[in-house]
Amino acid sequence: MxxxxxxxxxxxxxxxxxxxxxxxxxxxxxxxxxxxxxxxxxxxxxxxxxxxxxxxxxxxxxxxxxxxxxxxxxxxxxxxxxxxxxxxxxxxxxxxxxxxxxxxxxxxxxxxxxxxxxxxxxxxxxxxxxxxxxxxxxxxxxxLPFDGRKLGRAFSLIRPPIPEFTVLGGMMVDRDDVGHLLNMTKSFASFRHAAKLLARHARDRMSSPRGTRLVxxxxxxxxxxxxxxxxxxxxxxxxxxxxxxxxxxxxxxxxxxxxxxxxxxxxxxxxxxxxxxxxxxxxxxxxxxxxxxxxxxxxxxxxxxxxxxxxxxxxxxxxxxxxxxAFWAPVSVRNRADGTTAVFPHFIMDRGKPGMITVDKSGRRFLNENTSYHLFGIAMQKANTTTPSVPAYLITDSEGLRKYGLGMVRPGGKGLAPFLADGYLVEGKTLDELAAKLDIDKTGLADSVARMNRYAQTGVDADFQRGTTDYQNANGDANWTGPNKCLGPIGQAPFYAVRLYPGDIGAxxxxxxxxxxxxxxxxxxxxxxxxxxxxxxxxxxxxxxxxxxxxxxxxxxxxxxxxxxxxxxxxxxxQPTHDDALDLPIDLPLHAHAK
Missing domain, CATH: 3.50.50.60 (FAD/NAD(P)-binding domain)
Structure with a gap:
């Protein structure tokens, strides 16, 4: 300790x-x-x-x-x-x-x-x-993953991860684990990996307030x-x-x-x-x-x-x-039941996937959704000087929500009631209804969705060239069958949105x-x-x-x-240090192992 x-x-x-x-x-x-x-x-x-x-x-x-x-x-x-x-x-x-x-x-x-x-x-x-x-x-x-049990009582000194980035009440998962959990019913290897994670977490929760497998x-x-x-x-x-x-x-x-x-x-x-x-x-x-x-x-x-x-x-x-x-990321914000605020960075899981667009108050796209999170945050602030884009609105349909989730809403399309009740997630049976609930221009939103639907067919984003770099494609959907891994149609009602804000992630x-x-x-x-x-x-x-x-x-x-x-x-x-200059080589081996 x-x-x-x-x-x-x-x-x-x-x-x-x-x-x-x-x-x-x-x-x-x-x-x-x-x-x-x-x-x-x-x-x-x-x-x-x-x-x-x-x-x-x-x-x-x-x-x-x-x-x-x-x-x-x-x-x-x-x-x-x-x-x-x-x-x-x-x-x-x-x-x-x-x-x-x-x-x-x-x-x-x-x-x-x-x-x-x-x-x-x-x-x-x-x-x-x-x-x-x-x-x-x-x-x-x-x-490499670390077994927190090795720390004994000092395990409690480690700042816990953002709760919304864990599952099952404190089980940490990395990008590889997420893939296995999503595919556990489709692949024996994924089922075995997921089963080990779940068994370990069950044992952890018998003696610890959260999982001790750290990633x-x-x-x-x-x-x-x-x-x-x-x-x-x-x-x-x-x-x-x-x-x-x-x-x-x-x-x-x-x-x-x-x-x-x-x-x-x-x-x-x-x-x-x-x-x-x-x-x-x-x-x-x-x-x-x-x-x-x-x-x-x-x-x-x-x-x-x-x-x-x-x-x-x-x-x-x-x-x-x-x-x-500062360095930036688009974030969504929700009040937790305990009165604290959850701030969720949208790094890669949703905004650049097929069937997702981000619009401003006018209902229009104003950036390449697949750009890096830092450039996304800067673009939000720059656009806000002409047309309100803080908050911006990340929008998808029921299929996009099911496949990729939306911020704190996990993939699968289940358990939406709490998010809808507190306003974190906004639902519309039609695009016009969604626009009205968000108080954004319905004509602009309809046009933005129509344009994206055309781009999904051609594979070319004529407005912002989404899906044209290796980085952007890496954050698309590798299993997508369309001509561009980052572009997909938005059309299966109901429609959903979360509000995005520019969050500073470091100086x-x-x-x-x-x-x-x-x-x-x-x-x-x-x-x-x-x-x-x-x-x-x-x-x-x-x-x-x-x-x-x-x-x-x-x-x-x-x-x-x-x-x-x-x-x-x-x-x-x-040694003279009037200007703090040291004549000794900084790579001098000093491997005295203090235990």
Whole structure:
């Protein structure tokens, strides 16, 4: 279990203090511990995992040791060219090269020295697959499933997944499991797979409030937590970073608070900020994400920007020039029975499938529904400046609902009554009736559906070219018999809709850092002993979303760089550090296995 602040003495000293226990922060803490540092991991909420625990856990790392198993033709140089074309001047080319160089090293280092294990998805295209240098496979890594029972009582520290992404009261399923569950009556292999899942979950529920077979983001967090505890890392939850204390060589201590306790903790090597970014910082959110209601944010609750405020007060600055200050996804929103709000990101399961369209207030389509979720969210906000498109309306017919579901409504077409009763799902016996209930233009909706029905026959979306890239086709229906896997007719009454909003899923703008993840001041000089990674740091993707896992990948890479630099700094405190420049090679092997 997590420790309490009162177990630490006043002025106790750690080599490295990591603030924020999401994927980036936990990875940084683990690398520092592997390299022999005494590490303190501080988390402001009651759980570890952050938004990573809610996510698919996909980590975009080109040219890892796993890539060759599914794509021998890819290389770091190929990925660099892809990012140069996709991101361009929106981020530093040197920072992108640092990411591409460190990423494979970080994966290999952690896998060789901990219980964190990855595998490459056999098929997971880059989102901007039309750009030269993109790939269909090899760059997207996912964590292996993890048995949460290995954590014992510490299992309760992991942030549970979004309930609407689980089945049967807390059973986690990944994309492979979903396929087996949907086909369990059609395939013996799927039946056997599903039967094992269900039997395991039944056993779990006899002793646990949720399933202990962890997949996706929960699996990554589970593996990280298990590895951190094995190495004796001190973990504090519900703990606030109140102050950064600077000395002659930079940050030398922090003040932490927990309930009624307060401690000043010394730091030899450095403080690594990985607290999740600014998304729930009241003032900065209004400034940087105008018009985006915080109720639409599906991220974990910890990213309030307090650690960034302290860094800014110490001389740090925010980056500029990103395509967007945040990464986006269309979300639908529903009030749960317990009074909490469910925010459901529409990543791939519905909006790009045959028989689905998205329209604005005028009833007209305004975007390619199969574009990446990030570009979808940006398009909603851009279109809203001329014709109301927030909310937008994701519309299908009874056959589309049965086959693919609609947001929180699962495939099968059953159990609709609660969703209809609370207004999350809207039903119309005719398109005109649906338009009236949604208060959108019925003529525009009828025309949009008619046009889509024609495109379903020809296979060509003359308006938005849906289904024309590898990424778009990958998110269509592989079993669809029409000429375009992404286009299908809408005609089988009744008709259904859910409202979509632009939800920010993570910060793209953050603190400016260098290629060692050191936070830079306004003169572009490192602030001694202060590092940032994950969403606390300016994204190397420049607000562009070129592929799956482009937040977790850089989070891992720069967490690795920060941890190694801070650990070297802790072990060589007498080296001149007026500008925090270290003469030691950052790849110095420091494999003291602290248990």
């Amino acid at each position: 997590a420790e309490t602040l009162d177990t630490l003495g006043q002025n106790e000293t750690f080599d490295v203090v990591v603030v924020g226990a999401g994927g980036a922060g936990m990875s940084a803490a683990l690398v520092a511990a592997i390299d022999g540092a005494r590490v303190l991991l501080v988390e402001s909420t009651e759980y570890v995992g952050g938004t990573t625990a809610y996510s698919a856990g996909t980590t975009w790392i080109p040219a890892s040791t796993h890539a060759a198993g599914v794509n021998r033709d890819d290389s770091s140089a190929n990925a660099e060219g892809f990012l140069d074309r996709a991101v361009g001047g929106r981020s530093s080319a040197a920072m992108r090269r640092a990411f591409l160089d460190a990423g494979p090293k970080a994966v290999a280092h952690i896998e060789a020295n901990s219980d964190v294990k990855y595998r490459a998805r056999p098929f997971h295209p880059d989102y901007l697959s039309e750009i030269e240098g993109s790939t269909l496979r090899g760059r997207a890594l996912e964590p 996706m983001g929960n699996a990554l967090i589970g593996r990280l937590l298990y590895s951190l505890l094995q190495r004796g890392v001190t973990v504090l939850t519900s703990t606030t970073l109140e102050a950064l204390h600077a000395g002659a060589n930079g940050i030398e201590a922090v003040t932490l608070s927990q309930v009624n306790e307060r401690r000043r903790i010394g730091v030899k090597g450095g403080v690594i900020l990985a607290s999740g970014g600014f998304n729930r910082h009241p003032a900065r959110r209004r400034e940087m994400l105008p018009g985006a209601d915080p109720a639409w944010c599906p991220g974990a609750p910890g990213h309030r920007g307090g650690a960034q405020d302290l860094a800014l007060a110490s001389g740090a600055r925010f980056g500029e020039g990103a395509l967007s200050n 793209a703008t953050g603190l400016v850092v260098d290629t060692d993840a050191r936070v830079l001041n306004r003169d572009d000089r490192p602030i001694g002993g202060l590092y940032a990674c994950g969403n606390d740091a300016q994204s190397v993707m420049g607000g562009v979303y070129p592929g799956p896992g482009i937040t977790l990948g850089p989070g891992l890479a720069f967490g690795y760089l920060a941890a190694r630099h801070a650990t070297v700094r802790a072990k060589h405190p007498n």
